[in-house]
Amino acid sequence: MLILNHLWLLMALPLAGSMLTLLAGRHWPKKLVNLSSVGFPVLAFICYCELVREFFFTLHSPATAWIKNYFTWMVAGNFRVDFALQVDQLTIVMLGVVTLVGMLIHIYSIGYMAHEEGYYRFFAEMNLFMFFMTTLVMAANLVLLFVGWEGVGLCSYLLISFFFTKKSAADAGKKAFITTRIGDWGFTVGILMAFWLFHAVDYKTMFATAANMPPETMQHWGALTSICLLLLAGAVGKSAQLPLYVWLPDAMEGPTPVSALIHAATMVTAGVYMIARMNPLFSRAPAAMLAVAIIGGVTALYAATIGLAQSDIKKVLAYSTISQLGYMFLACGVGAYAAGIFHLMTHAFFKGLLFLCAGSVIHAMGGEQDMFKMGGLRKKIPWTYATMLVATLAISGAPLFAGFFSKDEILFDAYAGPNSNFVLYMLGIAGALLTACYMFRLIFLTFHGKPRFDEHHVHVHESPKVMLTPLVILAILSIVGGWFALPTYWGGTDYFRAFLHPVFAGSTALALQLHPAWKEPPHGLEYEMTAIAVAVALVGFLIALYLYILKPSAAKRLAAGVHPVYQLLWHKYYVDELYGAVIIRPLIWISRNVLWKLIDIGLIDGTVNGLAFLSRGVGGEVRHMQGGNTRSYAAWVVIGAVAVTVFFVWMVR
Amino acid sequence: MSVAMLVFFACGIVAVLGAIGLILAREPVHSALSLVLVMVALAVLYLLLGAAFIAAIQILVYAGAIMVLFIFVIMLLNAGVEVRTNLSRLARWVGVPLAILFLVEMAYAMVREYGTRTALAAGGSVAAPVTASTRALSMEIFTKFVLPFELTSILILIAILGALVLAKKDI
Amino acid sequence: MVPISYYVILSAVLFGLGVIAFVFKRNVITIFMSIELMLNAVNLAFVAFSREFNQLDGLVFVFFVIVVAAAEAAVGLAIIMVIARNRKSLNVEDVNLLKF
Numbered sequence: 032m033l034i035l036n037h038l039w040l041l042m043a044l045p046l047a048g049s050m051l052t053l054l055a056g057r058h059w060p061k062k063l064v065n066l067s068s069v070g071f072p073v074l075a076f077i078c079y080c081e082l083v084r085e086f087f088f089t090l091h092s093p094a095t096a097w098i099k100n101y102f103t104w105m106v107a108g109n110f111r112v113d114f115a116l117q118v119d120q121l122t123i124v125m126l127g128v129v130t131l132v133g134m135l136i137h138i139y140s141i142g143y144m145a146h147e148e149g150y151y152r153f154f155a156e157m158n159l160f161m162f163f164m165t166t167l168v169m170a171a172n173l174v175l176l177f178v179g180w181e182g183v184g185l186c187s188y189l190l191i192s193f194f195f196t197k198k199s200a201a202d203a204g205k206k207a208f209i210t211t212r213i214g215d216w217g218f219t220v221g222i223l224m225a226f227w228l229f230h231a232v233d234y235k236t237m238f239a240t241a242a243n244m245p246p247e248t249m250q251h252w253g254a255l256t257s258i259c260l261l262l263l264a265g266a267v268g269k270s271a272q273l274p275l276y277v278w279l280p281d282a283m284e285g286p287t288p289v290s291a292l293i294h295a296a297t298m299v300t301a302g303v304y305m306i307a308r309m310n311p312l313f314s315r316a317p318a319a320m321l322a323v324a325i326i327g328g329v330t331a332l333y334a335a336t337i338g339l340a341q342s343d344i345k346k347v348l349a350y351s352t353i354s355q356l357g358y359m360f361l362a363c364g365v366g367a368y369a370a371g372i373f374h375l376m377t378h379a380f381f382k383g384l385l386f387l388c389a390g391s392v393i394h395a396m397g398g399e400q401d402m403f404k405m406g407g408l409r410k411k412i413p414w415t416y417a418t419m420l421v422a423t424l425a426i427s428g429a430p431l432f433a434g435f436f437s438k439d440e441i442l443f444d445a446y447a448g449p450n451s452n453f454v455l456y457m458l459g460i461a462g463a464l465l466t467a468c469y470m471f472r473l474i475f476l477t478f479h480g481k482p483r484f485d486e487h488h489v490h491v492h493e494s495p496k497v498m499l500t501p502l503v504i505l506a507i508l509s510i511v512g513g514w515f516a517l518p519t520y521w522g523g524t525d526y527f528r529a530f531l532h533p534v535f536a537g538s539t540a541l542a543l544q545l546h547p548a549w550k551e552p553p554h555g556l557e558y559e560m561t562a563i564a565v566a567v568a569l570v571g572f573l574i575a576l577y578l579y580i581l582k583p584s585a586a587k588r589l590a591a592g593v594h595p596v597y598q599l600l601w602h603k604y605y606v607d608e609l610y611g612a613v614i615i616r617p618l619i620w621i622s623r624n625v626l627w628k629l630i631d632i633g634l635i636d637g638t639v640n641g642l643a644f645l646s647r648g649v650g651g652e653v654r655h656m657q658g659g660n661t662r663s664y665a666a667w668v669v670i671g672a673v674a675v676t677v678f679f680v681w682m683v684r
Numbered sequence: 685m686s687v688a689m690l691v692f693f694a695c696g697i698v699a700v701l702g703a704i705g706l707i708l709a710r711e712p713v714h715s716a717l718s719l720v721l722v723m724v725a726l727a728v729l730y731l732l733l734g735a736a737f738i739a740a741i742q743i744l745v746y747a748g749a750i751m752v753l754f755i756f757v758i759m760l761l762n763a764g765v766e767v768r769t770n771l772s773r774l775a776r777w778v779g780v781p782l783a784i785l786f787l788v789e790m791a792y793a794m795v796r797e798y799g800t801r802t803a804l805a806a807g808g809s810v811a812a813p814v815t816a817s818t819r820a821l822s823m824e825i826f827t828k829f830v831l832p833f834e835l836t837s838i839l840i841l842i843a844i845l846g847a848l849v850l851a852k853k854d855i
Numbered sequence: 856m857v858p859i860s861y862y863v864i865l866s867a868v869l870f871g872l873g874v875i876a877f878v879f880k881r882n883v884i885t886i887f888m889s890i891e892l893m894l895n896a897v898n899l900a901f902v903a904f905s906r907e908f909n910q911l912d913g914l915v916f917v918f919f920v921i922v923v924a925a926a927e928a929a930v931g932l933a934i935i936m937v938i939a940r941n942r943k944s945l946n947v948e949d950v951n952l953l954k955f
Contacts, residue, residue, distance in 0.1 A: 657953075658954060659951050659952070659953035659954030660948070660951065660954060661947045661948070661950050661951070662878070662881075662947060662948065665877055665878050665886070666778060666878055669782055669783070669786075669874055669877070669878055670778065670782060672786075672874075673782055673785065673786050673789075676786070676789065676790070677789065680789065680793045686856075688856060688857050689857055692857045692861065692862075696861075696865045699865065699869060700865075700868060700869070700872070703868075703869055703872035703873065703876075703892060704872065706872070706876055706885070706888065706889065706892060707872065707875060707876045707879070707880070712882050712884050712885055715885050715888055716888060719888050719891065719892060722869070722892060722895065723895060726895055726898070726899055729862070729865075729899060729902075730899075730902050732857070733862070733902050733903060733905075733906045734906060735902050735905070735906070735914055735917075737914070738898075738902060738914055738917050738918070741918065741921055742898075742921070745921055745922075745925060746891075746895070746921060746924070746925075749925065750891065750924065750925055750928045753928060753929070753932060754884065754887075754888060754891075754928070754932070757884065757932045757935065757936065758884055760936070761884075761935075761936065761939045761945060780875070783871050783874045783875045783878065784871070786870075786871055786874060787867055787868060787870075787871035790863075790864075790867035790870070790871070791864050791867050791868075794860050794863040794864060794867065795860050795864070816905070816906075816911065816914055820911060821911055821914055821915065821918075824911045824912070824914075824915050825915055825918065828915075829915050829919075832919060833919075836919060836922045836923065836926075839922075839923065839926050840922070840925070840926050842926075843925075843926035843927070843929045843930045844929070846929075846930045846933065847929045847930055847932075847933040850930070850933035850934060850936070850937050851933045851936055851937070
């Protein structure tokens, strides 16, 4: 019961590493910094393993969450927030992703960041991020979750602008923070409204109260729907969905391990985690669930289209992340929470692997990130090629790889689940086709074909073992990670869904209640759906093969043929320019002319200065009373005496 | 018109004339002498009011010592003829009206409060008539007001010291 | 008997004349003398009221006023002598070192 009683260890270990490295690491040799900053996440992972063991063997995977309340943080009347951590099945899954992938990425960074300045600062900020992320995942109330939420936003900002002397990096950090802030505003209002409705912010009380509330309908939107929509706003910002996704591609300015950890595996999934955690509220607000699903589905397709035309290897992966997050949102929106979390886990494996491999490629190419300047790297960096190929197969949904099972489940539930919606299903299928297409495009452009760079200037070399080992581990996970969720129709036990069942039991039952006309789909349907999904992925692969391997000139002719469309995709639908003109420029105008000139200089400074001027003016007049002229003194004395006499004679009654 | 009234009016007019003389005199010595006239007239009025001791003190101390001191200083400092210039604007437009206003106001207040009540009329004082003899006055001073009396002696001491220090040549 | 208000009116008249002299005269000593005139006017009022209410407190007060006026005259004239020595003039307008 060691870890179960001391859950705070999982948070405190990365925090200790962060503080130690930050305060003392400046003058330490690299080996010592490695020990302090990578050692702690490794310790955290070991604690996690122990936690899993205790969870299974001591608690036997209980039906209710295990909550430990350490101290009361704030109390104000009815409003009570404790520092309470909870562990249930969902937490176990999320913590596994965070600690395992985090540990691997820390190990990878030892090699990747070896030649960078500010080595210790990087690791201090990464550890701080781990601390906040574990807080977010283990929190037992909304306010503590929000602390973690804001903390990961802060660390994301710090790490994106790690190379802060570069203007584009500093701007990207600001953009990320401000864009997610917009969502966080909605999140805060949502928390306040939740407190107003439930008179508590901790999950146990909220869900118990919600269980007695009648579900709302599509036509009648009440408080629950509003709360869910507001929380959704926060998730949209943090998980980079439409319309607040614009920060994620710019966030690629940060070092590649940062992109891997924060913007692929963990921080951006916080939104999905939050929706899954709030599933009792969401399942009672069908309008909000539909909003989640629509946002997810549309984003999935939209980002995939942009990914087709990008040339920077990391930007392709960024749009891919946005697209895959859309799938997770889609899953949660149709009620398939377990499928969404499953996809979150597999995505962490293969997207983290993809980013780390991209980092390996960039490291090999000496800093080059443009795919059109690469090519033919297959024989030169074989390990990177092999692991990246595994990851690409996983994300495209090749059979038996991890992504296959998770994406399949999402599409199946979108087509045939209780909350099914054919349009959303079509969005998902189209996205799957495009995913396979642009991912294999990336592979072919980077590794196949003839080298499109000067081989004498760029010395392509394989990455060191410290970078390759995490790649191999993640590749293995990308293959086997899906097997223990093998659904029943493939001969497995559907273990993952069963494992997570206690967390989502209420929602699943409620969904059946709300859709009494739904029947179980016929048995053969699952095989048909799987076949369709695989066929679609294959079509995508073949398109990419044709355009980039078999007839390379066809790509250029296609781009020239549909030039306006290509331009639209290349410029990312001009969304950044649109936001700039519609939102940012008016805002800056208002800030400069109204808030600054009018209110700050005119009103506030004017009032203060005006008081000073008034004081000076009055003083300037009053000083004549004591001008050094004795006779005027005498006159004033007489005036005073007369005034006093008048007062006493006439006023005092 | 009783004798008292006649005496009162005579002395009153003399006093007022003396005060006007103080204002209008061109030489300071003439002003001082007018003031002496005022004080003597007032002493007679005190006598009329039955305060013999005070009248004596007035002549002895005020007219006899203080005014003599004034004239000493005027002559010591060779105060010459006062140069007549125009009144300052503040004085002309504020001072004169104010002074007249003051005067009128005081008079009005007094008349309103006391009407034409004469001393010792019915409804006036309730106590038994007290003679303002020296004996009675000194009894008051040395029993009820002994502390202020002692303090004034200290005050005089301080005044002497102050005058001594101030008048030294090399201060 | 003379009504008390007559005395008080006379006192007021003398006081007012003293104020006028205080404001309008330019010689320092004359101003000082006008202060003495004002004190005298007040003394008259005190004595009159003392007679009116048949109490000796008014007379005692007049006694103290005279004593204090004496002390004040002594010190004040000493100050005037110092001023005359320093400013070489008895015009109150020449005492203007504090003038801006």
